[in-house]
Amino acid sequence: MTGFLDMYSEKDTFLHRLDPRVKLLAVVLISVLAFILAELLYLVVLLCFILLLLVLARSSYGKAFFALKFVIRFMILITMLWPLFDRSGTPILFSVGPLDITEPAVWRGATSAVRVGCFATVWYILMFTTSQRDLVRALVKLGLRFDYGLALAISFRFIPTFGLTIESIKDAQRARALELDKGSILRRSRNYVSILVPTIVYALRTADTLALTLQSRAYGAFSSRTYLREIRMRASDYIALTVVVLILLLPALAKYIYGVQI
Amino acid sequence: MIFLRDAKFTYESGVEALKGVTLVIDEGEYLAVVGGNGSGKTTLAKHLNGLLRPTGGQVLVMGVQASTRTVAELARIVGYVFQNPDHQLFCRTVYDEVSFGPANIGLEEQEVRRRADRAIEVMNLSDVRERPPLSLTLGLRRRVSIASVIAMEPQVLVLDEPTTGLDAREADELMVIIRKLNDEGTTIVLITHEMKLVAEHANRVVVMMDGRIVLDSDTRGAFSDLGLLKRSKLLPPPVTQLAHRLSQIGVSNDILTPQELVFELTRGDDP
Numbered sequence: 001m002t003g004f005l006d007m008y009s010e011k012d013t014f015l016h017r018l019d020p021r022v023k024l025l026a027v028v029l030i031s032v033l034a035f036i037l038a039e040l041l042y043l044v045v046l047l048c049f050i051l052l053l054l055v056l057a058r059s060s061y062g063k064a065f066f067a068l069k070f071v072i073r074f075m076i077l078i079t080m081l082w083p084l085f086d087r088s089g090t091p092i093l094f095s096v097g098p099l100d101i102t103e104p105a106v107w108r109g110a111t112s113a114v115r116v117g118c119f120a121t122v123w124y125i126l127m128f129t130t131s132q133r134d135l136v137r138a139l140v141k142l143g144l145r146f147d148y149g150l151a152l153a154i155s156f157r158f159i160p161t162f163g164l165t166i167e168s169i170k171d172a173q174r175a176r177a178l179e180l181d182k183g184s185i186l187r188r189s190r191n192y193v194s195i196l197v198p199t200i201v202y203a204l205r206t207a208d209t210l211a212l213t214l215q216s217r218a219y220g221a222f223s224s225r226t227y228l229r230e231i232r233m234r235a236s237d238y239i240a241l242t243v244v245v246l247i248l249l250l251p252a253l254a255k256y257i258y259g260v261q262i
Numbered sequence: 263m264i265f266l267r268d269a270k271f272t273y274e275s276g277v278e279a280l281k282g283v284t285l286v287i288d289e290g291e292y293l294a295v296v297g298g299n300g301s302g303k304t305t306l307a308k309h310l311n312g313l314l315r316p317t318g319g320q321v322l323v324m325g326v327q328a329s330t331r332t333v334a335e336l337a338r339i340v341g342y343v344f345q346n347p348d349h350q351l352f353c354r355t356v357y358d359e360v361s362f363g364p365a366n367i368g369l370e371e372q373e374v375r376r377r378a379d380r381a382i383e384v385m386n387l388s389d390v391r392e393r394p395p396l397s398l399t400l401g402l403r404r405r406v407s408i409a410s411v412i413a414m415e416p417q418v419l420v421l422d423e424p425t426t427g428l429d430a431r432e433a434d435e436l437m438v439i440i441r442k443l444n445d446e447g448t449t450i451v452l453i454t455h456e457m458k459l460v461a462e463h464a465n466r467v468v469v470m471m472d473g474r475i476v477l478d479s480d481t482r483g484a485f486s487d488l489g490l491l492k493r494s495k496l497l498p499p500p501v502t503q504l505a506h507r508l509s510q511i512g513v514s515n516d517i518l519t520p521q522e523l524v525f526e527l528t529r530g531d532d533p
Contacts, residue, residue, distance in 0.1 A: 198351065
């Protein structure tokens with residue numbers, strides 16, 4: 001379960017150095033672009049561009065494979081299912097019983113699959129190259145209240161710890177001959193109480209301790225706080241920002257102002 | 263009773279926690295498994311009741327391959343008390359908590375009651391029998407968690423750091439009870455890095471380092487090699503260290519308790 005949480009890896013690439021706000025904006029704009037583009041060819045180009053970024057982010061093969069596995073499965077599923085539900089257009093490629101598989105539907109399915117692929121993969125780049133700390137910092141800088149930012153950071157931080165504790169609780173109850181997947185539904189749900197109660201107690205105790213720890217480190221003592229590491233836009237960040245905006249703006253202009261089919 | 267042959271275990275993260283461990287645990291033993299943090303002692307212990315399955319080698323419990331049995335089946339033979347009692351307490355009363363295990367192994371109601379009563383008596387919990395376990399002090403919570411395991415009447419009892427967080431008196435009381443269980447025939451496997459407990463209670467010591475057993479001897483033998491203990495990140499009890507310092511004047515270097523040292527110093531020179 002930690003697979004999705006420890007995607008960030010410490011590297012030194014331009015994507016890692018980029019201001020997290022610019023990255024966040026870039027990801028949003030590229031996602032929008034994936035919805036503006038309608039032609040399969042251009043979407044494939046966009047997907048290749050995103051994959052290129054993924055390579056440039058020098059993400060480890062293991063993590064990239066883990067992440068892309070889900071995307072690829074999803075893309076295959078869309079390509080296969082789309083023609084089954086969309087029966088418009090001609091020519092009919094072949095018929096299976098009452099089902100007519102038409103050529104335009106197959107293309108539409110593939111287009112949607114690639115679009116979803118772009119949309120999902122681009123967010124992975126953000127997760128691969130931005131530490132949770134930086135992400136929260138960017139959100140706070142963009143106007144999120146610090147309290148919420150901190151709460152977000154803490155919940156990210158505690159998910160793996162929680163996972164480990166729940167595993168330990170499960171083991172402790174299994175050592176008392178608890179069999180979670182045996183018996184009637186009633187029995188099973190009662191069995192889960194023996195996991196749930198220690199988990200909740202642990203969560204409450206942790207929250208209590210955490211609150212004391214924060215207070216003892218003067219959290220909330222002043223309404224305005226300073227930050228150890230300020231994020232500041234550098235020249236390269238502005239360049240990247242311009243490039244990203246153009247990447248969205250040019251195709252959007254071409255499509256909506258000049259009516260180019262893309 | 264329990265036989266590990268070249269047992270290996272690698273966690274999913276790739277950490278090789280056991281690198282081939284061979285160990286025989288006989289009936290009635292009081293065995294201490296010691297080693298620094300990360301030496302593999304808890305991983306080893308979790309193999310004894312099937313919570314972990316060896317990725318190489320074999321674990322036999324009562325002559326049967328542990329890997330062919332479920333944890334619930336093995337729990338009747340090997341009881342395992344976790345370090346943190348709060349990871350298992352969830353019932354409304356101590357009595358309910360203690361009877362959870364026996365009920366899980368499908369005993370008759372009468373037998374469940376008999377075993378729960380006995381476990382409560384053994385662990386001196388009669389006064390708090392109807393109290394909610396989560397509201398008790400840590401010392402009592404630890405005792406409830408042990409009672410809830412011994413109520414299944416396992417032949418082997420594995421205890422992971424049972425004295426963590428207890429004051430000297432609570433720890434002593436607990437160790438006396440465990441001693442008594444051992445005298446009555448329960449095999450004890452004590453996982454700890456507190457060498458004072460080991461010196462005073464165990465009959466046999468297994469020292470682990472980097473996923474391997476580096477020493478397996480009777481307790482006296484284990485304390486004669488201070489260098490090995492140091493490499494294993496263990497600190498022998500002060501009285502043993504003192505005895506080693508005094509070895510130039512003829513004190514033997516396998517002293518385990520203050521009484522022994524007093525005896526050694528006062529007995530005079532003639533044998």
